[in-house]
Amino acid sequence: MxxxxxxxxxxxxxxxxxxxxxxxxxxxxxxxxxxxxxxxxxxxxxxxxxxxxxxxxxxxxxxxxxxxxxxxxxxxxxxxxxxxxxxxxxxxxxxxxxxxxDWQARWSELEASENVFALMVMTQLRAKTSRDAEECSVWTFQLVRRLYERGYPREVVLELFRVIDWMMRLPEGLERQFLTAVYELEETKKMPYVTSAERFGIEKGLQQGLEQGLRQGEAAVLLRLIERKYGPEAVTAYRNRVEQADAETLLKWSERLLAAETVDEVFH
Structure with missing residues (x-):
């Protein structure tokens, strides 16, 4: 495309x-x-x-x-x-x-559906409407549990697990609690989908790469939103500032973007 x-x-x-x-x-x-x-x-x-x-x-x-x-x-x-x-x-x-x-009023249909995309819709809705990180953590675990309960193939479970984890990003402390709960769920279900090597990689990523990866991803998303709202010229003008900013600054600019009439209002 x-x-x-x-x-x-x-x-x-x-x-x-x-x-x-x-x-x-x-x-x-x-x-x-x-x-x-x-x-x-x-x-x-x-x-x-x-x-x-x-x-x-x-x-x-x-x-x-x-x-x-x-x-x-x-x-x-x-x-x-x-x-x-x-x-x-x-x-x-x-x-x-x-x-x-529109599917928020049809939540029971989503819960009953065997279609994997129903889970993605549920994830998106909860990511948008959860009031705080604790509530988001609860919903993330419930959605992942449905993956294991529905008997999808291991490859499908892991791929959807990654998508849910990306959409419902949790703070580091809650992320560790969430992963521990998932490991316990796997033991209960006798479905060791997340291998020891993968668990080590997740933990290592939490300790070493989470901040940098999140910052790069947030910068890329912010630049795309700026392009779609203000045009490519705005991206050219502010790309360096966005790519060099820390995570807290990127969040501040993203919040301003929602109400700003001009791109200058986002950064000043």
Whole structure:
């Protein structure tokens, strides 16, 4: 997707996933999945959905279906299409969107579902709505326990475990308690999925690499959000400051980003 959307006048942009699938009748379809991960509604979301869509079509000349997945917590943010018209020339582009927030009222359905993506939706909702780290820790363990209880293959459990751990990041003290609880759960279930070597790696990562890895990840996310809200020029202007900032400063800037009208307000 990067090759498709680069070199635009507005700068380099990235879509999340572009996949080729086959319908039940055997026909080929390309699916563009754009995931809105900002904590607030993005005014230009519908426009860049349209831009991504026509660039894929222009490059490959194939049928493209664009799907939006909204993970923000703004109930009224529900883009459904992009429209433009002037002097009799008009464009109307419509696309379906899924709002994860809608599933909060359908929590029992998620709990009953055997679909692994139900767990991912539950994780995202709890990550957004948990009030404090203790509550987040409780929910993280409950979600991981469901992985073990549903009998998924070891590879699936470990992959989803990593995703949940990434989405529900806990402070170091609670992280250790959480891992201890997971080890005890494995012993009870007789499912030693997390090996001794992996446990050692996790512990070592907590002691040596957690701070640096988190800071780099937070910087990358902040730069992406700045690009999507203010444009690539803002990223160019502030990239060095973001990449050199400590974790506390990155958090402060991220919080300012939610309400700032201009990029200068974020950093001053």
């Amino acid at each position: 990067q090759q498709v959307v680069q070199d635009a006048e507005s700068g380099r942009r990235h879509a999340d996933k572009l996949v080729k699938v086959w319908a039940r009748d055997g026909s080929e379809t390309w699916v563009l999945i754009d995931v809105e991960i900002q904590g607030e509604a993005e005014r230009a979301f519908a426009e860049h959905m349209y831009v991504y869509h026509y660039r894929v079509f222009d490059r490959y000349r194939v049928d493209v279906v664009s799907l939006g997945v909204l993970t923000d917590m703004t109930a009224g943010f529900r883009p459904a299409g992009y429209r433009w018209s002037r002097w009799g020339c008009a464009i109307e582009f419509r696309f379906p969107c899924v709002k994860l927030l």
